[in-house]
Amino acid sequence: MFQVDGRPTAARVILDLLTASPEVEFGLDMLTLAGEIMGLTAANMRVSAARMCAEGRITRTTRGSYTLQVEALPAYTEVSSWRSRIERMVQWDGTWTAVEHSRVKRSDRAVLRAHNNALSLAGMAEWTPAVALRPNNLDHGTDGLRATLSRLGAAPECHVYRIDELSTEDVDALHRLWDTASRTRHLQEASRALADAVRVSDDRAAAENARSSLLLGSAVISTIVHDPLLPEELAPVTPLVELIEQMKEFQDHALTLWLELLDDGQRT
Structure with a gap:
């Protein structure tokens, strides 16, 4: 079964939202509402945002909104480019x-x-x-x-x-360094988790769908980002390709839902 962390921190929620929607300006009111949806208090979100600003991970603009300080986030490029990650692969020459x-x-x-x-x-x-x-x-x-x-x-x-020019014995040993069966199984479990979430979403309230989508989406993106991008000679590439395409559609729907909820919350 695909594992999802059901207890996110305020910092995790802030980073997930700002990374997923870098073009959106998130004010403190939007972040506190997002925290409420995720089961976190307004105080949790305010304190975490202030701490992250002090640490240099995010910054507050003159308009009072928060943006990422990507220089302080070493993995930002990997996380933000998960949609095109597969494009980094080239033909393996051995x-x-x-x-x-x-x-x-x-x-x-x-x-x-x-x-x-x-x-x-x-x-x-x-x-x-x-x-x-x-x-x-x-x-x-x-x-x-x-x-x-x-x-x-x-x-x-x-x-x-x-x-290059390794012995046959060394090459055989290197091929066994990655547990490719477990890796493929994990990708397939993530794919099933996304499919299951889509099937049950109609039976849940919008806020619950938003919460579940952030938790699951974060876990699936982490799976994609941590995939070693092995060549076809070592492991099948198709499960990763299919998961990325599935996650693109899932995140597009999730972001639309989140922004609608946060926008409605600002107007009420």
Whole structure:
């Protein structure tokens, strides 16, 4: 069964709304109403918005609305571009892109956590304690991977390079680094969860539909963003392609519903 976090924080709600609708100006009244729909108090939303401003993750404009500070959100590009994520894939030539990170300080937990998160978002898998790698099937090759890892917060001590001419035994071992059966099953579970949500939406109130759509949509987008984008030679691509198309339609409907509720709330 596809897992959805049923207890979002105020910060999560704010980030989800601002990321999904960057062209919309969200005033504090809209954010507090969104919090109410999600079961959060107005105080929760106000305090969280103020804290996020102080942290530099969002900013308040002269019009009194809130916008994202994307420079402070390393994963913003990945999250905001989930709709076109599949377009980053190119034909795999059988080579690999690798990250050698033996010099990364393991004693600095914050640096290590950011580094490991960057590797995960880039679809890297651990081959040895010092080397993580992935198929070389993304646009711009090693240069693109260097730029992606730097943007995501990988430690600067790591080195990115290409690997080829591996032994048959090594290639076989590398193919087993990703649990592709589990990955495909997870994508299919997400797809079924979206289909189920659409089927039951007519039986629920608009506010409940909005709440459910934000929770489920956030979980599905996270699944898409964390997909390693493996080539067809390692895992079927179709389940991811189908999930992205399904999620596009789901989010379009969800955003329309959310903006109607928030707009109506402002007028009442």
